[in-house]
Amino acid sequence: MMMKRKEFHELIPIKRAEQILKSIIRSSTEVVPIDLAYHRILADDVVAAIDVPRFDRADMDGYAVRAADTYTAREEDPVSLEIVDRIPAGAVSSLTISSGEAAEIGTGAMLPPGTDAVVMVEYTEQNGSSVSVQRAVHSWENVMRAGTDIRHGTKVLLRGTLLGSREIGVLAAVGISHVRVRSLTVGIISTGNELAPINEKLQPGQVYDVNAYTLCAAVHDCGATPVMYGIISDDPEKIAKALEKSISECDLILTSGSTSAGSGDIIPHILEEQGEVLAHGINIKPGKPMIIAKIGKPVIGLPGFPTSALSTFYYLIAPRIRDLLGCETTADSQRAVLGSHIQSAGRHQLLPVALVRGVAYPVYKSSGAITALASADGFIEILPEIEIMEAGESVEVTLFGERTTYDFVFAGMVCDEVISLTKMLPFRVRTIAMGAAAAIDAVQNGTADVASIPCMSKLPDDLSIVQRFQYGDTEYGFVVLRDRIDSEMIRTFLSISNSSRICEP
Structure with missing residues (x-):
């Protein structure tokens, strides 16, 4: 069915688009186990249901004692106490320690009744069933009292806290296994009769669906959860059903393609029929065809061209998602x-x-x-x-997203033979296609290691053609800085290029 051409509304400025997106994109919440809660945002305050620690515990390996029994202890005149128990971490003593007695105790173990201090093992000497204490301790020395770290009923983490490793440790310490966190699920719909799934053979006039996968990765990069709904043909009824399903399951829906002002671009028509179009046309390149609408949930139509869709997402949508989910506000x-x-x-x-x-x-x-x-x-x-x-x-x-660092940079004319050559090099190589003048500048300023340019009558004095090769009807040369010809990487490059078919003997 041929649809009536839908002209762009007035192009709105970037700031207005940002304001609209901020007003309509909202997060939801979900409960997750704490081992999956890293870098999530708490949706509720967390209140401790227990004391931490729950009992008076030893902070050091040594002997649990009554502090008063040690007040006269000196290195030259130690106090002798009878060892009546041994308490490793996790064990509970069944004895009450009396005056003149001690219990050997491990770090983290519960103090036995009757004791109020721990003498470090370094200041003692065991003699069979007794221990000589060479240094006095005061009450509660080397002991962590119950509740001194976290008191029962205390708010240990507040709503809106970004959960890192330390915060997750606090949750574990108070016995919380699951927490409610902010979440944002993003539905991704690709539209267009020209699109084909990547696992199918292309038919005449078709291209593979790129946007679904780049947007999925970009959504992940922002900390949100993508849901892919596949390719929907330019059929109003099918697109409407896909929108209905995604709106029922997601917090935000992204479509790509079918947003321009052409008669074949039907997303604007459907969005106006089913909801409210808040903006159609943004004063930015690329991204002019972007459409912002609301059908209960926000629906954002991105341009169909992959670079346009990705750039527009990172510039306008990603900051809002990151803000809601507690990531850095900008990419x-x-x-x-x-x-x-x-x-x-x-x-x-x-x-x-x-x-x-x-x-x-x-x-x-x-x-x-x-x-x-x-x-x-x-x-x-x-x-x-x-x-x-x-x-x-x-x-x-x-x-x-994240960048890779490179050991070797190749600039200039990039053909299949050059790419094959760079793949043979034993280091990470970046190739950048650019004109001869820009490639020469890149080598001169140290940005590139080698330039591939058409051979010219005269090069700047600091450059040298180290090898020549023919590509089509044009002779090209590999150009490097003269003072880098003997560097290890350039020597390796020359050795491998000499053995390849691209260069003349």
Whole structure:
């Protein structure tokens, strides 16, 4: 069925989109065992139902005594006490210790009745059934009194506490095995007749569903729980049923695709029919087609292109999820310097970048290019009033999850033969596709170790072509800094490239 073209509503600014998302995305709660509660947020106060410790216990290995029996003890004139019991941790003495008696005791063991102190074993000497005490102790010395750590009825952890290893230890100490924590379940729906499951053969005109898996990983990265509902064809009835099911099971629903203003993009029509569209069109690139709606639960339609969907998620949605679940309010970020000149379109933009050794290189690929996801480590935000950014400017890179560090960086023209060569190297290699001028700059400033560029008549004096190879009709060369030719990594690179088919003998 051909649907009527749905034009964008007025593009709303980023701040307004953030306000809407903050107002509609809410967490729920669930009860989890404490071994699964790490880095979760408490939904309720935790009150101790017991004293910790529950009994007077020895803080040291030694002898439980009546303190008054030791007051005259000196190293040169020890006090002798009869050993009447031995109490390891976990045991309970059946005896009451009288004056002139002592009980050998282990750290953490319950003090026997009649005693009020522990003499450290270092200040004693055992003689058969008696012990010589060489140092006096005062009442409750080397003893942790019952309830001195945690008193029964005390609030030990407050609602909203982020549970780390120490907090989970407190829960275990007061005998709590399960806690109620905040949770946020995110349903993920991919729409489009062109999508195919990754385990099926592609038919003409089809592509594999990428967004379901990248968004699933990104939701995990924020501490939320993703639920994948698979691919739904561009059928209004099927999409409506998928939305109904996901809304009944999840706190937040993400769809990807079918949000643009084209006549084939039907998500906006369905959301208007079944709920309230709060925004359709965000003044940002990529992400203009994003739609925010509410059908009992928030439903957010992301762009269909993978890089657009992921960038928009990390910029607008991830901060709200992280805030609700107690993670850092924003995604991980890193300061860097720009590796090349950028000319913006005078529009709010999220530009994917590759981050290498503190330098951010723009990934100039269509937002529909899947390789842009693999090439990019994150994105930089370019405000609409900025039209030009120069190489060397300081920028903030919002990261797509965790980054890998690399031992060796290869810049310039990247073909299958070059990729095969880099895979043969015995270290972690990062390849960045870029033009010749940018690749030369990267080698000169130490960001890249080797550049692959078309052979030119003259190179800067500090660079040298160490090997040449033919690719198509063009002769290329591997370029390195002259003063690094003898470095171990460059020597290894040259040795392996010499043995490969890519380079001329």
